[in-house]
Amino acid sequence: MKTSMMVKAIAGLAVALCAHFADAQQKNLGPFEGQADVGRVKRPGSAVYNPETQEFTLVGSGTNMWFGKDEFHLVWKKMKGDFILQTSAEFVGKGVDAHRKIGWIVRTSLDSNATHINAAVHGDGLTSLQFRRKPGAETEEKKSTLTSADVIQLARKGNTYTMSVARKGEAFVTEQVTDLDLGGEVYVGLFVCSHNPDVSEKAVFRNVRIIVPARDNFVPYREYIGSNLEIMDVATGHRRILYRSAESLQAPNWTPDNKALIYNHNGLLYRFDLASRTPKVINTDFATRNNNDHVLSFDGKMLGISHHSKDDGGKSIVYTVPVGGGTPKKITPVGHSYLHGWSPDRKYLIYTGERNGEYDIYRIPSAGGPETRLTTSPGLDDGSEYSPDGKFIYFNSTRSGTMQIWRMKADGSEQTQMTNDEFNNWFPHVSPDGKWIVILSFQKDVNPDDHPFYKPVYLRLMPVSGGTPKVIAYVYGGQGTINTPSWSPDSKKVALVSNTDMSGEQL
Numbered sequence: 001m002k003t004s005m006m007v008k009a010i011a012g013l014a015v016a017l018c019a020h021f022a023d024a025q026q027k028n029l030g031p032f033e034g035q036a037d038v039g040r041v042k043r044p045g046s047a048v049y050n051p052e053t054q055e056f057t058l059v060g061s062g063t064n065m066w067f068g069k070d071e072f073h074l075v076w077k078k079m080k081g082d083f084i085l086q087t088s089a090e091f092v093g094k095g096v097d098a099h100r101k102i103g104w105i106v107r108t109s110l111d112s113n114a115t116h117i118n119a120a121v122h123g124d125g126l127t128s129l130q131f132r133r134k135p136g137a138e139t140e141e142k143k144s145t146l147t148s149a150d151v152i153q154l155a156r157k158g159n160t161y162t163m164s165v166a167r168k169g170e171a172f173v174t175e176q177v178t179d180l181d182l183g184g185e186v187y188v189g190l191f192v193c194s195h196n197p198d199v200s201e202k203a204v205f206r207n208v209r210i211i212v213p214a215r216d217n218f219v220p221y222r223e224y225i226g227s228n229l230e231i232m233d234v235a236t237g238h239r240r241i242l243y244r245s246a247e248s249l250q251a252p253n254w255t256p257d258n259k260a261l262i263y264n265h266n267g268l269l270y271r272f273d274l275a276s277r278t279p280k281v282i283n284t285d286f287a288t289r290n291n292n293d294h295v296l297s298f299d300g301k302m303l304g305i306s307h308h309s310k311d312d313g314g315k316s317i318v319y320t321v322p323v324g325g326g327t328p329k330k331i332t333p334v335g336h337s338y339l340h341g342w343s344p345d346r347k348y349l350i351y352t353g354e355r356n357g358e359y360d361i362y363r364i365p366s367a368g369g370p371e372t373r374l375t376t377s378p379g380l381d382d383g384s385e386y387s388p389d390g391k392f393i394y395f396n397s398t399r400s401g402t403m404q405i406w407r408m409k410a411d412g413s414e415q416t417q418m419t420n421d422e423f424n425n426w427f428p429h430v431s432p433d434g435k436w437i438v439i440l441s442f443q444k445d446v447n448p449d450d451h452p453f454y455k456p457v458y459l460r461l462m463p464v465s466g467g468t469p470k471v472i473a474y475v476y477g478g479q480g481t482i483n484t485p486s487w488s489p490d491s492k493k494v495a496l497v498s499n500t501d502m503s504g505e506q507l
Contacts, residue, residue, distance in 0.1 A: 032077045032189065033077045034076055036076065037073050038074065038111075043198070043199070045058065045072075046058070046073070053206075054241065057205075058102075058190060058205065060072050061197060061199065065130070066130075068113055071197070075190050077188055083155065085153065085210055086207065087151075087152055089103065089121065090150055091123065091203050096194070100194050100195045101120040101121065101122045103152050103154075104119045104153075105190075106182060107186060108135075108182050108183055115137075117132075118131070119163040121149050121152060126147060128175075129142040131161070150167060160179075160180075161177045166474070209500070212500050212502075213501065214499075225248075225501040225502070227248055228241045229244070229261065229495070230497070231488075232459075234436070234494055242277055249264075250263060250483065251293075251484040252486050253296045254488050255296060258490075262303070267290050269303070284326075289307055290305050291306050292480055295339055295340060296342070297342045298342060305320070306318055307319055309330075318332040318349060331368050332362075332371065334355075335354070336352075336354040337362070340383055341386050344389070347366055350384040361381045361384045361393070361395055362374060378399065381396075381397045381398075382395065382397070383395050383428060385485060388432055388434045394418070394430060395428065398449050403449065404421075405419040405425050405439055425442075426440045427482055427484075429484075429487060432488075433491040436461055437462050438482065439460050440481055453478050453479040457477055459473035459482065473496070480499075482496050
């Protein structure tokens, strides 16, 4: 009797452990809630999430995702409202069928005949927006003019679904369906379909972002959505989220000792320790209304800040303070003055000054003294930064009609345009090795003299001597993403902030 009870107890424990293990495996899916095979697949699929690299590896089978029913494997999350789904994706291995496919999918249920829409890249390079309007109905398709995309985005706004796809380094190409009603709550997920029931195909998904955008009527600078503090490998484009907040984090600096990032939040500056991944407020004494124009000196010993001083009518004034904190020293006599750069020898600060309604680049001794106006062209000049050798100052200007990147000598002479394209380009940041510039590029729908929050933007890379910039990151952000110098000391990575509404999440 005792033996029988023991056997039953052991069996029960084994079942419980198996269930617990299965549950743990299911939950270890990053932002997703579960995974599933849709349809009667012959070969079960799988999904593995690597929390260190934040990559997903999916294996899936299935006859097809076409006609009136589907067979594939996916990781899924239930969502309501508007959203933006982003990923970089690639197949692993040569594959068997030319019509194997990977991408994003949005569907009303996990039934094989469910209404849905998906942004798919096929094994032969075909890239298309595919959708089913009613359960069991024939699948429709809009083919992209782009083939072999490796960046896939699918966005919902009401009943409009927009697929945006790109090859790494290039801008998005879009296709759209404007009248597809999938209801309120839907399943969103990444998928793999082998297009051959006897074969399993594998794919890797990186830079996976499930974004809830700001609502249409949000009030800038009074209302905010959540922030992801990220670092990106510039060569590969791979990004990792280090820290998440439901509030606004902005403008990360990377300290020269490679130990921390410095960002601003609610008027205060924070030091984010890269080893422990924890933030700690920097004591700036009376300066508690700092904006995101804060810059480290090249040696990392001093921090320049832009504080909205009550003594100066709430205008932004430039101060300096030791990087470890202390009482700030006032540098600029009047405002608005928005700091953007230190000279490599720490003798000068450069900043955007508003004087008599004009915004120009100014230079001032870092110990204080008279300011020198470096630009005089009508329009907005902003985002100034020294090259590491101190010979040049890079900045952005609307003097050509759109916001473009310019360069001048350190004394303000020989002002030369560096970019001339369809984007509005901001905040040129020069890599510590002096070889590259990373810039923030807004789309044409943004006014040239504006750099708003919560927009689709590109981070782009160009040689320091000029040339055609290439896209290195596809970001939902804008204001606060890379306002300040954010390169790693070895010139291999960049720190940035991306955004999403986290009000419904438990962080």
